[in-house]
Every structure is written in C-alpha cells, then in structure tokens.
Amino acid sequence: xxxxxxxxxxxxxxxxxxxxxxxxxxxxxxxxxxxxxxxxxxxxxxxxxxxxxxxxxxxxxxxxxxxxxxxxxxxxxxxxxxxxxxxxxxxxxxxxxxxxxxxxxxxxxxx
Amino acid sequence: xxxxxxxxxxxxxxxxxxxxxxxxxxxxxxxxxxxxxxxxxxxxxxxxxxxxxxxxxxxxxxxxxxxxxxxxxxxxxxxxxxxxxxxxxxxxxxxxxxxxxxxxxxxxxxxxx
Numbered sequence: 303x304x305x306x307x308x309x310x311x312x313x314x315x316x317x318x319x320x321x322x323x324x325x326x327x328x329x330x331x332x333x334x335x336x337x338x339x340x341x342x343x344x345x346x347x348x349x350x351x352x353x354x355x356x357x358x359x360x361x362x363x364x365x366x367x368x369x370x371x372x373x374x375x376x377x378x379x380x381x382x383x384x385x386x387x388x389x390x391x392x393x394x395x396x397x398x399x400x401x402x403x404x405x406x407x408x409x410x411x412x413x
Numbered sequence: 414x415x416x417x418x419x420x421x422x423x424x425x426x427x428x429x430x431x432x433x434x435x436x437x438x439x440x441x442x443x444x445x446x447x448x449x450x451x452x453x454x455x456x457x458x459x460x461x462x463x464x465x466x467x468x469x470x471x472x473x474x475x476x477x478x479x480x481x482x483x484x485x486x487x488x489x490x491x492x493x494x495x496x497x498x499x500x501x502x503x504x505x506x507x508x509x510x511x512x513x514x515x516x517x518x519x520x521x522x523x524x525x526x
Contacts, residue, residue, distance in 0.1 A: 345517055346503075359511075400446065400512060404455025
C-alpha cells in the first residue's frame with residue numbers, strides 16, 4: 303500500500319533563516335506530487351506541483367521554491383523565511399484522475 | 414481559476430443534531446470532491462460527485478450535486494463528536510495529467526457531546 307511521509311512534523315524558525323521540508327512517498331512510482339499551504343483552519347493553497355523528477359511548476363509567486371531530486375521525494379525550501387511563511391504545509395500525491403492523498407503535514411511557525 | 418464558496422464558515426452544534434454545509438460557484442463544476450480534515454492532519458477524501466443531480470451516501474453523510482452542477486451540499490444526520498473537523502470542497506483544475514485541485518475555504522464543524 304502507498305504511504306506518504308512528511309518531516310519535520312513541527313518547526314519553529316526565526317525570520318531570515320533557511321527552510322527545508324521533505325516529503326516522500328512509498329508504494330508507488332512516478333506520482334504527481336503537490337505542496338500546499340494552509341492558514342489556520344482554512345482552505346488549501348496550491349504552491350507547487352511536479353509531474354516527474356526535476357519538473358516543478360509554481361502556482362503562486364512567493365518566497366519558496368520546490369525541488370524533486372528523486373522520483374518519490376519532494377522538497378520545499380526557502381533561503382530566507384518571512385513571517386508570512388508561517389502555516390501548515392501539506393504534501394500530497396495523485397492517486398487517481400482527481401484524487402489526492404495527503405501527508406500528515408508540517409506546522410511551521412516563523413518568529 | 415474558479416472560486417469555490419463554502420458556507421457556513423463555522424458551525425457549532427450538539428450531538429444528535431442534523432446539519433448541512435454548502436459549496437457554491439458561479440461557474441459549472443466539472444466534478445466536485447468533499448474532504449474532511451481533522452486538526453493537525455491532512456485532508457481525507459470523502460466522496461467525488463460527477464453527474465448533475467447525483468446523490469451519494471456514506472453512512473450518516475449525504476452528498477448532493479446540484480442539477481446544474483454549480484453547487485453541492487453535504488448533509489450529516491445525527492452528528493457525533495467524531496464528525497468534528499474542517500470540511501472542504503475541491504474542484505479539479507486543469508487536465509487529468511496534472512490533477513490539480515482548487516479548494517474552498519472550508520466549514521469548521523464542532524459537535525459537542
């Protein structure tokens with residue numbers, strides 16, 4: 303069966319520090335992968351998606367970047383965090399034509 | 414990008430009550446999904462509705478897709494504390510090869526024992 307992992311689960315970082323969040327998927331190959339950000343108790347905003355290794359599409363201009371160095375690994379990064387980068391970051395993979403399966407998320411607080 | 418409007422934003426009820434939450438758009442949905450998200454976890458898909466007028470049931474949850482495919486509702490019968498969470502509707506954006514979803518802002522449901 304397929305599983306999706308994210309780490310760390312929580313992160314507190316100072317403004318201006320770098321960021322690296324990791325997402326890995328097991329039990330499937332060449333999945334579409336997605337990074338979302340969610341403000342407290344609200345809807346999900348798609349940040350990046352990837353249809354294959356090295357292929358990244360950005361949905362919104364921002365202080366973040368994404369990379370896919372391996373088939374089942376998706377990384378979200380920033381060189382210098384802003385206060386507005388705080389939020390709940392979710393990784394997902396595409397399981398069917400439209401179905402997405404989400405990871406447990408990373409709670410990022412920028413102070 | 415189509416905007417999905419969900420209402421109400423917040424709903425606080427007692428165990429055993431019934432409730433309905435809505436998802437609307439000014440444009441026609443190609444299809445619509447409902448997700449539930451518990452605090453600190455990722456959303457989990459509940460159902461996908463595709464055909465106008467479609468009704469799907471999942472235990473105490475009933476999902477309806479409007480005849481014109483511009484609105485959808487989720488009705489919960491005899492709510493339980495375990496139903497507490499954020500309910501999100503989502504619509505596919507772009508082709509199936511990308512599989513992108515646009516989400517509404519969600520309804521936060523709290524069911525009190």
